[in-house]
Amino acid sequence: MTEHPIEFAFPDIARWRDGNSGTPFVHVFDSGTAGPTVMLNALTHGNEVSGAIVVDALLADGFRPQRGTLILSFANVEAYFSFNRAHPFKSRMIDEDFNRVWSRLDGPGDTVELRRARALRPFVERADLLLDLHSMHDDCVPLMLAGPLDKGVALARRVGTPVDIIRDKGHPSGRRMRDYGGFGDPDSPKGALLIETGQHWRASSVAVAKDVTARFLAVSGIVKPADLPADWRQPAPPAQRVVQVTHAVATRNGKFRFNRRYDGQEIIARGGTVLGHDEETPITTPYDNCVLVMPSNHRVRAGVTILRMGHVV
Numbered sequence: 001m002t003e004h005p006i007e008f009a010f011p012d013i014a015r016w017r018d019g020n021s022g023t024p025f026v027h028v029f030d031s032g033t034a035g036p037t038v039m040l041n042a043l044t045h046g047n048e049v050s051g052a053i054v055v056d057a058l059l060a061d062g063f064r065p066q067r068g069t070l071i072l073s074f075a076n077v078e079a080y081f082s083f084n085r086a087h088p089f090k091s092r093m094i095d096e097d098f099n100r101v102w103s104r105l106d107g108p109g110d111t112v113e114l115r116r117a118r119a120l121r122p123f124v125e126r127a128d129l130l131l132d133l134h135s136m137h138d139d140c141v142p143l144m145l146a147g148p149l150d151k152g153v154a155l156a157r158r159v160g161t162p163v164d165i166i167r168d169k170g171h172p173s174g175r176r177m178r179d180y181g182g183f184g185d186p187d188s189p190k191g192a193l194l195i196e197t198g199q200h201w202r203a204s205s206v207a208v209a210k211d212v213t214a215r216f217l218a219v220s221g222i223v224k225p226a227d228l229p230a231d232w233r234q235p236a237p238p239a240q241r242v243v244q245v246t247h248a249v250a251t252r253n254g255k256f257r258f259n260r261r262y263d264g265q266e267i268i269a270r271g272g273t274v275l276g277h278d279e280e281t282p283i284t285t286p287y288d289n290c291v292l293v294m295p296s297n298h299r300v301r302a303g304v305t306i307l308r309m310g311h312v313v
């Protein structure tokens with residue numbers, strides 16, 4: 001049983017296997033008019049379904065760009081198809097995390113996720129703008145992960161939602177898709193964002209995914225805002241804030257426990273506050289007014305990031 005209810009029906013994406021791109025579950029729509037190539041990707045993690053609902057809806061609606069090119073993709077489809085209600089968190093991946101393999105594509109590995117990343121690479125390389133649609137294990141407010149560069153923060157501000165823009169370096173365990181190639185190069189005009197829409201199976205996460213997608217497409221200039229379903233847009237927050245991540249804490253052996261439940265985005269007033277213990281080692285805030293980003297209130301494997309810490313800039 002899961003403590004997290006599943007509030008929507010999962011989309012039947014098997015019907016999108018045969019795209020027009022030569023690569024399964026990748027659909028490319030060229031308007032024939034000059035403009036950027038925009039990629040919307042869902043299911044980087046197989047159980048993060050809100051993004052799949054959005055990409056499924058765009059395909060079902062026959063949505064097409066007016067300028068440039070739109071790429072719609074489902075990444076870790078094998079993980080998605082492995083979903084089991086009895087163990088809903090297991091379908092995040094098959095062999096390894098698809099979003100940690102992007103520095104190893106030319107290496108010798110041969111996992112499900114490496115093979116899929118190699119298949120998606122030409123499309124990721126072609127994209128000028130990438131929106132990667134994710135969601136979170138725990139109930140947490142939506143977060144835009146903008147990467148380490150100024151251009152990511154600027155793009156997130158143009159999108160205009162959600163409130164929290166997270167400026168972060170990614171994971172020492174491997175490069176994310178959103179940091180790959182030109183997206184991670186300060187001298188490239190390419191831009192990528194990763195939206196965490198909320199808890200994986202909350203209806204509210206679908207609302208966030210639709211809103212962010214509509215805004216991202218409008219910012220890209222390949223559509224007119226009126227082309228998108230009118231009910232996808234939500235009111236913009238009055239302001240956004242940027243949290244610079246300075247610390248990422250990984251559990252050494254999977255025995256991390258917080259002292260209490262944290263929902264994420266709490267600001268802890270005092271430096272040195274004990275948040276929890278990794279086996280015997282206390283984990284403390286490194287400075288005053290520390291923001292807790294994506295705390296894992298659940299057990300994770302050894303080596304996995306259980307908390308990021310940062311400050312509002």
Ligand SMILES: [Zn+2]
Nearest residue numbers: 045048134135
């Ligand atoms: Zn994810």
